[in-house]
Amino acid sequence: MTKPPRFHVIQGAPAPDTPVEQVRKRVRAMPKPPAMIQCHRCGGREVIETKIGMLLKDGKPTGGTKTLLCVGCLLRGERVTL
Ligand SMILES: [Zn+2]
Structure with a gap:
């Protein structure tokens, strides 16, 4: 096993x-x-x-995590997040 590289504080x-x-x-x-x-x-x-993961609050969907997906890839059945 090799030692991890060390970084020295230089004067200057x-x-x-x-x-x-x-x-x-x-x-x-x-x-x-x-x-x-x-x-x-x-x-x-x-x-x-x-x-992703929206919640239903008072009959309205709220929250969740926004995600961007490529349309071109999605049409080919692939889920590519951007
Ligand atoms: Zn794409």
């Missing part, structure tokens, strides 16, 4: 505040651009929202 200052580093900082602070939801299996972009 953070990266120097060069123009390049300033750009990196700015980019890190930016909100992520929205990514289009796409099926990782077939590449389809059509989804169905489903809910």
Whole structure:
């Protein structure tokens, strides 16, 4: 059995505040651009929202866990969550 790798705390200052580093900082602070939801299996972009484990409260369905399923895969009998 091999030993797990160890990480050492190093002495030193953070990266120097060069123009390049300033750009990196700015980019890190930016909100992520929205990514289009796409099926990782077939590449389809059509989804169905489903809910798992809903409760019936006062005659109305409530709660549950939202799930996104790929329509393309579902039509082929496969359940692919996104
Ligand atoms: Zn799919």
